[in-house]
Amino acid sequence: MSLTYEKMLSEKGRPLLVVRGLKFGWHKKLANNLQRWVCTQRNCRCYLKLNSQNVIVESNISHNHVIDKKKLEREKLNNSLKRKVDEDPTVYPSKLQPTGEFFQVLLTEEKDTSQHELAKPHTNGVVNGITEEEEKSKKRPADIDANINKTDRGKEVLKMTEIEPSPEAEKDDSGCVDLLQQKSDMLGGQGVRFNSNIFKNLNCVVPINDIRGGDVTGYLPGEKQLRCKLASVFRLLDLYGWTQGVGGQISARLNQDQEHFLVNPYGLLYHEITASSLVKVNMQGEVVDQGTTNFGIHLSEFQLHSTIHAARPDITCIIHITTPTVTAVSSLKCGLLPIGNESIVIGDVSTHHQFIGDAIEPEEREKITRNLGPINKVMLLTNRGALCCGETIEEAFYNVYNTVVACKTQLKLMPMGIDNLTLINDENKKIIYDASRKSPASIKKLKKRWHIGGTEFEALMRLLDNAGFRTGYSYRNQLIESKPSRAKNNAEIPSTVG
Secondary structure, three states: OEEEEEEOOOOOOOOEEEEOOEEEEEEEEEEOOEEEEEEOOOOOOOEEEEOOOOOEEEEOOOOOOOOOHHHHOOHHHHHHHHHHHHHOOOOOOOOOOOOOOOEEEEEEOOOOOOHHHHOOOOEOOEEOOEEHHHHHHOOOOHHHHHHHHHHHHHHHHHHHHHHOOOHHHHHHHHHHHHHHHHHHHHOOOOOOOOOOOOOOOOOOOOOOOOOOHHHHHHOOOOHHHHHHHHHHHHHHHHHHOOOOOOOOOEEEEEEOOOOEEEEOOOOOOHHHOOOOOOEEEOOOOOEEEOOOOOOOOOHHHHHHHHHHHHHOOOOOEEEEEOOHHHHHHHOOOOOOOOOOOHHHHOOOEEEEOOOOOOOOOHHHHHHHHHHHOOOOOEEEEOOOEEEEEEOOHHHHHHHHHHHHHHHHHHHHHHHHOHHHOOOOOHHHHHHHHHHHOOOOHHHOOOOOOOOOOHHHHHHHHHHHHHOOOOOOOOOOOOOOOOOOOOOOOHHHOOOOOO
């Protein structure tokens, strides 16, 4: 029995040998100017040895190897083999110089090289009177067995790597999962709160300034800017998590001549309120401009606001805050204690008892006006939260922020007992309060007048604009300093000019 081989390139780039049209894998090793090709099929003893002229000097191929019958039935390969055998099955292509490590081996017989013998399949695992068990029992050289075992171990490790990733890969994958989770959180739903994870879980937000160019003609001078500011306050309260459904209310005085006010429509959540959706009402709560919604206002709540607006013309904005911490402090008999700076910068805090919240009678209006006083801008409503006022919208939000922080601080210290708390004395309270009413030293160079809470409010507006809320806010202080125009040098002026 003799062997003939022909160069063949595998479709998937793997070394393949074909014996009687049946494919099986081979492993190559170079030693002593000989090429040793060993069958990589397990428990197989077949091998080939080729010299430097690519002539087979030793072989042990006495039977066919069937690995994948589906691949063997490919018409392209079968037709190719059939054509080559039909042309000359005994030809020995010794003059062909292989360019790669791919061969096609045809097993032929010296005496009978007919096509029938070449394509004759074996039956019952017997070839030339030798069974497969007897063939497996044959011994092969030790170096060939070592190469086969090494190849098999490498394949097993490769398969295990594909099926079971290593712990290092799992760590890398977990990092990727965390990164994807962070990205998904950035594109998630509502529930945004101003804390360590500010603007986390942001979804497609509703723009605050939804007033188009043609709608401005129906507004009074400065009304658009006031609407944008007030709508931004609603959005800030929602982002801070200081909202309680649709019952809260914020009012802003539009002008003192006509006594018109902007109020949020009753029925919209705070994150749904926009500049155009605000309702314009008069002092009696009658709707002057419906806005872009069909909702009305909370009349009994506005009566509380209108009472303060009528008694205090200096107040422009009133915010009724009803968070659990503020409501808890408003229910204490001791009220808000002077513990931290936040409880001092809001000034003296008034307290109004037994406010039910229904339609306010004239006597009740007088009590509210008397309890608030002519100067105070924060008033605790017993069991109902607090009213935070301001001459501007910025100051009103400034008082809300400090009131909430002061109430949180007090509730954390209450379990220690009031007797164990160190309160700020009146002298230090005056120093802290006066300092909060002065502009910082680094802001004295600003040309425009400084307002209480204005710097903090502008910073929050930049935060909202950067997050895509489109506040429509007109910034008083530009973030980027404009370079002053420098004097021209005489060398820069052409000689023809002058």
